[in-house]
Amino acid sequence: MHDGLWRVFYTKEALKDRERVIERGWGEKIRSIERALRENPYAPPREKLVGEFKGAYSKRINRQHRVVYQILEEDRAVKVVSAWSHYE
Template identity: 55%
Template sequence: MVGSWRLYYTAQAQKDAKKLKYAGLKEKAEKILKTLEQNPFEPPYEKLTGDFEGAYSRRINIQHRVVYQVLKKQRAVKVIRLYTHYE
């Protein structure tokens, strides 16, 4: 598909995906991931600082977020976390 971005998942993100299913947040996270495939810079997103400087996040709910890094040259999105960045 023209204009799409490739998604890659860290080992932690793969573990987090299992937690989402049991927390009832899988559908909302999947919607966010589809948005990232189309345009990782479409608002709303937040630029992160500290340990995740250079990464972005989008809210799944008030506590949990999708944390990701955009690799422009590869036209890819590296999904770092899928559950929360507060753990």
């Protein structure tokens, strides 16, 4: 692994979300988001969230669903906390 890459990991619930996303046919989109997060989690397009997910960011899977993640700068890691709609 290239030293400049970020480590991406999922919470238990987000891993279930990821499986649902892939089952629905959006696997390539989520893998593309994962590659982008490994390269630079700060790169646009991203949305900084407020409310329940304050301090987290999201990237769009499709119109309804988003990957919601936290950046753990000190660990050079990205923690995915949701990969399903956080508006439901």
